[in-house]
Amino acid sequence: MTPVYTVAQMRAWEDAAVATGGSYAALMENAGARAAADLFSRFETAQRLLVLCGKGNNGGDGLVLARHWAEAGWPAAVCLLLGENLSPLSAANLANLPPSVQQLPPERLPESDVVVDAVFGTGYSGELPAAVAALMRQINRQSGCNVALDMPSGINSDHGHIAADSFCAQITYAFQAFKPAHKLPEVQAYCGDIVCLDIA
Ligand SMILES: NC(=O)C1=CN([C@@H]2O[C@H](COP(=O)(O)OP(=O)(O)OC[C@H]3O[C@@H](n4cnc5c(N)ncnc54)[C@H](O)[C@@H]3O)[C@@H](O)[C@H]2O)[C@@H](O)CC1
Numbered sequence: 001m002t003p004v005y006t007v008a009q010m011r012a013w014e015d016a017a018v019a020t021g022g023s024y025a026a027l028m029e030n031a032g033a034r035a036a037a038d039l040f041s042r043f044e045t046a047q048r049l050l051v052l053c054g055k056g057n058n059g060g061d062g063l064v065l066a067r068h069w070a071e072a073g074w075p076a077a078v079c080l081l082l083g084e085n086l087s088p089l090s091a092a093n094l095a096n097l098p099p100s101v102q103q104l105p106p107e108r109l110p111e112s113d114v115v116v117d118a119v120f121g122t123g124y125s126g127e128l129p130a131a132v133a134a135l136m137r138q139i140n141r142q143s144g145c146n147v148a149l150d151m152p153s154g155i156n157s158d159h160g161h162i163a164a165d166s167f168c169a170q171i172t173y174a175f176q177a178f179k180p181a182h183k184l185p186e187v188q189a190y191c192g193d194i195v196c197l198d199i200a
């Protein structure tokens with residue numbers, strides 16, 4: 001059975017995976033690559049991807065996903081919603097993006113078939129910054145396929161507080177384990193299908 005891990009338990013699992021020969025970079029690679037692979041299996045033709053990234057490692061997962069999308073020859077764009085001061089692992093994945101991936105400012109986002117929310121994951125708590133909330137409000141009204149990595153941005157992974165204008169997904173990829181919030185019916189309404197991906 002898929003386990004349910006709090007944020008602290010998830011960090012302990014990651015640390016143990018690294019202590020036994022893994023690396024944080026490999027965990028991030030697996031998260032983004034396996035989310036991309038699941039998405040590829042859902043579509044028969046190329047889809048236009050937009051990845052919204054924050055500054056933390058959730059954004060790094062999104063950058064890995066964008067790289068795999070572009071390497072498959074499908075169009076991909078990324079937007080660094082909270083600036084370019086990224087976590088070291090995310091910065092490495094930004095530097096690794098192929099030139100075909102467009103990097104766009106939030107005020108110039110293209111029409112897309114699939115929008116991936118990689119703004120906040122397990123490191124999030126509180127309320128959404130006003131600019132993020134405004135963008136989520138706009139995206140939640142659009143008709144494309146909305147995908148959240150680990151947790152829809154705006155939702156606290158441990159206790160499930162739902163901030164105003166939280167991202168509303170059709171698919172949420174939970175990494176390695178469900179988080180307590182995934183089990184709450186009011187949060188499930190924001191997650192859509194919750195698919196747990198092994199990232200070891
Ligand atoms: N740690 C690891 O090795 C791995 C982490 N993974 C991914 O990393 C995520 C966790 O990454 P992080 O711990 O970097 O956290 P996040 O990427 O969820 O976000 C952390 C950032 O958001 C900021 N923040 C939090 N609440 C905020 C608020 N209300 N308003 C504005 N800023 C806010 C924090 O100050 C921090 O800069 C997971 O959900 C998962 O997607 C995966 O890549 C697998 C490996």
Ligand SMILES: [K+]
Nearest residue numbers: 117120149151
């Ligand atoms: K997210």
